[in-house]
Amino acid sequence: MGLRNYLNNLYKGRINRRAYILGLIFSIFCVFVSIIILIILILIVSPFKELIFIPLFFTPIFSILYIGSIFFIFSLHIRRLHDMGNSGWWILLGPLAILLNLFIKGQAIENKYGKVPIRDQNFLKVILNLNENC
Secondary structure: OOOHHHHHOOOOOOHHHHHHHHEEEEEEEHHHHHHHHHHHHHHHEEEEHOOOOOHHOOHHHHHHHHHHHHHHHHHHHHHHHHHHOOOOHHHHHHHHHHHHHHOOOOOEEEEEOOOOOOOOOOHHHHHHHOOOOO
């Protein structure tokens, strides 16, 4: 499985509400942990300890982590929209699309975006979309 193949399949498929919510919590947790690690590294290395937030937001490491988390969170939203039978373009509705993702149940039958998500699958495998198609 190559990175290009994974990125091509990241927005395909379906994800149920439980995995969607846990995926959002997981991604927010990872961003906060990375920020804390970067702050600690800056406090250890930087001679400008009083200006901690300026170098934090300009570090290439933080930029890569932040952009990666945005792609990941969008993939969660889009796969959740697919579970309800909607196009991923519904994400352009912004907060309304997020409310739909949280409160509307997915289709109980197979749709054009894939089979019904199985509830008891490995959590990380589901949210990272590591299926046999990648």
